[in-house]
Amino acid sequence: MSDLTQLDIAGARDALGKGDCSAEELTNAYLDAIHEADPLNAFITVLPGKAVEMAKESDARRKNGEAGPLEGMPLGIKDLFCTEGVKTTAASHILDGFTPAYESTVTRNLWDAGAVLLGKTNMDEFAMGSSNETSYYGPVRNPWRLEGDDNALVPGGSSGGSAAAVAANLCAGATGTDTGGSIRQPAALTGIVGMKPTYGRCSRWGTIAFASSLDQAGPMTRTVRDAAIMLGAMAGHDAKDSTSINTPVPDYEAALEGGVKGLTIGVPEEYRVDGMPKEIEDLWQRGVDLLVEQGAKVKTVSLKRTKYALPTYYIVAPAEASSNLARYDGVRYGLRVPGDDITSMYENTRAAGFGAEVKRRILIGTYVLSAGYYDAYYLKAQKIRTLIAQDFKDAFEDVDLILTPTAPEPAFGIGAKTDDPLSMYLNDVFTVPASLAGLPGISVPAGVSDKGLPLGLQLIGRAFDEETVLRGAYALERAAGFTGKPDAWWRS
Amino acid sequence: MAEAESKLVEGATGPWEVIIGIECHAQVASKSKLFSGAATEFGAEPNSQVSFVDAAMPGMLPVLNAYCVEMAVRTGLGLNAKINKRSVFARKNYFYPDLPQGYQISQFDLPIVGEGEVVLDMAEGITRTVGIERLHLEQDAGKSLHDQDPGLSFVDLNRSGVALMEIVSKPDMRSAEEAQAFLKKLRTIVRYLGTCDGNMEEGSMRGDINVSVRKPGGPLGTRCEIKNVNSFRFVGQAVEYEVGRQIDLIEDGGEVKQETRLFDARSGETRSMRSKEEAHDYRYFPDPDLLPLELADDFIETIRASLPELPDAKKARFVEQWGLKPYDAGVLAGDKASCYYFEKVAEGRDARIAANWVTGELFGALNKLNVEITESPVSADHLGELVDLISDNTISGRIAKDVFEIMVETGDAPGKIVEEKGLKQVTDTGAIEALVDEVIAQNPDKVEELKEKPKMASWFVGQVMKASQGKANPAAVNEILAKKLGL
Numbered sequence: 014m015s016d017l018t019q020l021d022i023a024g025a026r027d028a029l030g031k032g033d034c035s036a037e038e039l040t041n042a043y044l045d046a047i048h049e050a051d052p053l054n055a056f057i058t059v060l061p062g063k064a065v066e067m068a069k070e071s072d073a074r075r076k077n078g079e080a081g082p083l084e085g086m087p088l089g090i091k092d093l094f095c096t097e098g099v100k101t102t103a104a105s106h107i108l109d110g111f112t113p114a115y116e117s118t119v120t121r122n123l124w125d126a127g128a129v130l131l132g133k134t135n136m137d138e139f140a141m142g143s144s145n146e147t148s149y150y151g152p153v154r155n156p157w158r159l160e161g162d163d164n165a166l167v168p169g170g171s172s173g174g175s176a177a178a179v180a181a182n183l184c185a186g187a188t189g190t191d192t193g194g195s196i197r198q199p200a201a202l203t204g205i206v207g208m209k210p211t212y213g214r215c216s217r218w219g220t221i222a223f224a225s226s227l228d229q230a231g232p233m234t235r236t237v238r239d240a241a242i243m244l245g246a247m248a249g250h251d252a253k254d255s256t257s258i259n260t261p262v263p264d265y266e267a268a269l270e271g272g273v274k275g276l277t278i279g280v281p282e283e284y285r286v287d288g289m290p291k292e293i294e295d296l297w298q299r300g301v302d303l304l305v306e307q308g309a310k311v312k313t314v315s316l317k318r319t320k321y322a323l324p325t326y327y328i329v330a331p332a333e334a335s336s337n338l339a340r341y342d343g344v345r346y347g348l349r350v351p352g353d354d355i356t357s358m359y360e361n362t363r364a365a366g367f368g369a370e371v372k373r374r375i376l377i378g379t380y381v382l383s384a385g386y387y388d389a390y391y392l393k394a395q396k397i398r399t400l401i402a403q404d405f406k407d408a409f410e411d412v413d414l415i416l417t418p419t420a421p422e423p424a425f426g427i428g429a430k431t432d433d434p435l436s437m438y439l440n441d442v443f444t445v446p447a448s449l450a451g452l453p454g455i456s457v458p459a460g461v462s463d464k465g466l467p468l469g470l471q472l473i474g475r476a477f478d479e480e481t482v483l484r485g486a487y488a489l490e491r492a493a494g495f496t497g498k499p500d501a502w503w504r505s
Numbered sequence: 506m507a508e509a510e511s512k513l514v515e516g517a518t519g520p521w522e523v524i525i526g527i528e529c530h531a532q533v534a535s536k537s538k539l540f541s542g543a544a545t546e547f548g549a550e551p552n553s554q555v556s557f558v559d560a561a562m563p564g565m566l567p568v569l570n571a572y573c574v575e576m577a578v579r580t581g582l583g584l585n586a587k588i589n590k591r592s593v594f595a596r597k598n599y600f601y602p603d604l605p606q607g608y609q610i611s612q613f614d615l616p617i618v619g620e621g622e623v624v625l626d627m628a629e630g631i632t633r634t635v636g637i638e639r640l641h642l643e644q645d646a647g648k649s650l651h652d653q654d655p656g657l658s659f660v661d662l663n664r665s666g667v668a669l670m671e672i673v674s675k676p677d678m679r680s681a682e683e684a685q686a687f688l689k690k691l692r693t694i695v696r697y698l699g700t701c702d703g704n705m706e707e708g709s710m711r712g713d714i715n716v717s718v719r720k721p722g723g724p725l726g727t728r729c730e731i732k733n734v735n736s737f738r739f740v741g742q743a744v745e746y747e748v749g750r751q752i753d754l755i756e757d758g759g760e761v762k763q764e765t766r767l768f769d770a771r772s773g774e775t776r777s778m779r780s781k782e783e784a785h786d787y788r789y790f791p792d793p794d795l796l797p798l799e800l801a802d803d804f805i806e807t808i809r810a811s812l813p814e815l816p817d818a819k820k821a822r823f824v825e826q827w828g829l830k831p832y833d834a835g836v837l838a839g840d841k842a843s844c845y846y847f848e849k850v851a852e853g854r855d856a857r858i859a860a861n862w863v864t865g866e867l868f869g870a871l872n873k874l875n876v877e878i879t880e881s882p883v884s885a886d887h888l889g890e891l892v893d894l895i896s897d898n899t900i901s902g903r904i905a906k907d908v909f910e911i912m913v914e915t916g917d918a919p920g921k922i923v924e925e926k927g928l929k930q931v932t933d934t935g936a937i938e939a940l941v942d943e944v945i946a947q948n949p950d951k952v953e954e955l956k957e958k959p960k961m962a963s964w965f966v967g968q969v970m971k972a973s974q975g976k977a978n979p980a981a982v983n984e985i986l987a988k989k990l991g992l
Contacts, residue, residue, distance in 0.1 A: 095563060103563070115562070217566060220564050222564065252568065253568060255795050333793055336596050336607070339606065345560060383786055387789075387790070
């Protein structure tokens with residue numbers, strides 16, 4: 014075979030099954046690709062030795078007829094998942110030198126399914142960001158660039174390293190985590206598929222927490238089919254996570270076929286935000302048209318509290334983060350900057366260890382939970398969150414899926430928004446509502462911008478109805494026929 | 506029964522009333538921690554009972570220990586309290602090296618147990634009713650060790666995550682004695698229930714005491730919270746000291762500032778730890794890692810059905826059914842081990858005699874030996890046998906005391922001792938008659954005297970008993986003497 018990295022997960026599965034290539038060959042092809050893609054800065058840690066070792070073990074299992082559903086599949090793992098014996102950073106200086114003695118449930122499930130760990134992907138620090146520029150390990154560069162322009166663009170975030178790695182064929186697939194859009198938005202900005210399953214579908218155990226009531230792991234892949242295959246391996250009940258749901262994991266790949274005929278697709282009027290670029294509006298309309306052509310019915314739905322979603326999110330998520338990040342205190346692991354006493358040690362460590370965006374969110378979160386402000390901010394936000402979830406519930410009485418753009422604009426230049434956090438936060442305006450409601454959402458590449466950048470459409474489904482989401486996404490993907498790939502400028 | 510009057514404290518400006526409320530931390534008697542599977546055994550090597558969860562490693566999540574929930578409900582029922590079918594775990598946020606998560610998982614506005622009540626016996630016929638405000642479950646912190654190194658503090662996380670029940674009283678106590686009685690009563694209840702071992706020396710039970718003073722009938726004064734009071738004796742000392750300090754302060758024209766104070770066991774004083782202004786803002790919010798705790802009715806009812814008879818009910822039964830004096834009944838019911846012992850002795854016997862022996866001879870002997878009743882050299886079975894020997898006239902009450910002394914020394918069964926030492930009571934009237942005749946024959950002068958002074962009869966009884974080496978049945982001796990001397 015010429016270039017094994019051209020194979021998606023389904024393709025590699027066939028090739029490995031037929032014996033056209035070995036897991037070791039496949040792994041080495043990706044390791045070479047990663048090596049050549051240094052300018053993208055998609056990985057924080059690459060593990061050539063471990064990857065080849067895992068690949069050899071995979072080949073041995075296959076030889077013994079013990080192939081799992083992801084047997085031999087080389088994956089990138091977002092550096093938010095704790096991996097036993099492998100440095101895990103959350104892209105933060107404060108976790109310097111931290112190597113977990115345990116394996117997150119999601120990655121454990123992936124290895125049990127036969128997958129191979131290529132390395133840990135770059136991300137926004139503690140998953141806080143929409144551009145992958147808050148990483149202590151430097152920004153990730155989007156494999157896509159504007160036509161005729163050599164300036165680097167952001168890949169979106171926070172799972173920007175995973176998105177770039179998948180888009181640039183540096184891995185067969187990657188894990189992401191999504192708190193307010195951190196899988197779906199970078200997927201849209203890099204022309205790949207990214208799925209956030211229902212809250213509770215994948216265990217959070219061993220995944221470094223950002224906002225516990227929102228965090229959810231999911232697959233980032235080249236195709237919808239790959240997302241279905243990968244999600245099937247990642248998902249499942251875990252007694253170690255009290256918020257994980259004990260329901261069987263369906264055969265997601267089997268759910269892909271069937272088309273959208275007979276499904277009703279909702280189009281929420283409130284998502285037509287002021288100043289939405291025409292190319293996004295056109296893309297959305299194109300998505301509607303494509304689904305109608307496939308036999309779906311389309312209906313306008315109202316999600317009345319949409320405009321409150323972003324402010325609600327920026328109270329709830331920082332509040333939880335301010336508490337979740339309190340454990341990074343220099344006492345037990347990670348960075349410690351000495352001080353004269355315990356308080357100055359805390360202050361020095363956290364001042365040096367956290368980046369500006371993380372500090373900003375810790376401050377917001379601490380503020381909204383403070384005595385005298387709790388009722389006005391946190392409690393009110395929780396009430397609105399309940400209403401937002403109710404809006405979706407009401408809408409899903411009438412429709413099976415909701416179609417929206419994933420992000421309000423294509424990839425933007427590195428540094429373009431770093432001084433304007435509010436404009437950065439607006440990038441998640443379409444993804445945050447489903448996060449607050451805990452619903453499954455997927456971003457499917459569906460077109461290109463005027464200047465040739467990929468654009469994504471989002472499908473949102475009912476809680477634990479990932480099957481219908483995948484079925485709709487598969488139909489949309491085929492109808493849209495997005496086949497673009499970035500030219501591999503990073504190799505030269 | 507009457508509710509106790511406030512015991513007033515005399516100051517320079519007149520009497521003061523003392524108002525006391527207590528927050529008691531009782532460690533749940535569970536083998537593993539509240540949110541992790543790590544062990545809770547006391548006295549283990551530092552940091553040998555710490556899971557990844559207890560050390561707050563990144564990505565770790567708490568999973569609620571169902572047994573601890575059961576123990577909290579059980580305790581709530583034992584405190585006659587309302588069980589909240591829906592409660593919520595909340596994070597209490599603050600930084601401290603022995604608090605690895607940077608927050609303690611506790612319960613805030615929705616605790617597992619609501620209002621209840623405890624009745625204290627203060628004196629014969631006098632009680633004090635103390636309201637329970639709430640009981641909630643929370644994690645303990647680790648322990649900072651400052652004496653291991655001149656420049657560094659060490660942290661032992663063995664206690665980190667251990668389940669505590671915080672039992673909060675209403676400000677219903679009016680003296681140091683009542684505060685002590687309250688904590689003792691709580692200890693008795695949790696020991697009966699088996700939900701906490703009540704061991705203050707090992708820190709399984711700790712009290713924070715809120716103290717204020719006011720002029721009788723006046724508005725409540727400003728309170729201070731005293732921490733680190735870990736024995737009943739210290740409770741007394743801390744309250745006495747704090748009451749004196751507050752009264753002196755006010756009478757000298759100053760005012761009490763709301764603050765947290767630390768009790769120093771060495772000096773017997775309390776000193777300021779942090780003022781209200783320095784108080785933490787704990788930023789409580791519901792822990793998103795844990796779902797609200799919902800209890801089913803049958804879960805609660807199953808626990809209710811399994812409750813043992815509690816001290817108040819036991820005391821009432823001892824008084825009403827067994828005819829014990831309320832004081833003795835209270836003493837016996839007030840300690841689970843003593844009660845267990847007593848009930849074994851009393852079973853099928855005269856409970857009043859059993860109570861006299863347990864509270865009299867036995868407690869006296871244990872005191873002298875300085876041992877707990879669980880380590881008593883005299884077993885309950887043996888003491889019961891001794892009571893039987895008295896009841897069936899095998900030995901007299903006086904001989905029984907000698908036998909008991911030998912039992913304490915040797916741990917032998919009383920029957921064996923009586924047999925070996927030949928202490929069996931003489932009830933053979935022929936033998937007693939012979940002794941009586943002998944005494945009468947030897948003391949003709951006393952017989953004459955008796956005619957003038959009928960009280961002399963007891964002298965004859967004494968002589969006969971002496972002649973029998975104490976073994977003659979006193980009733981038989983009386984009867985035969987009366988007949989022979991024509992009394």
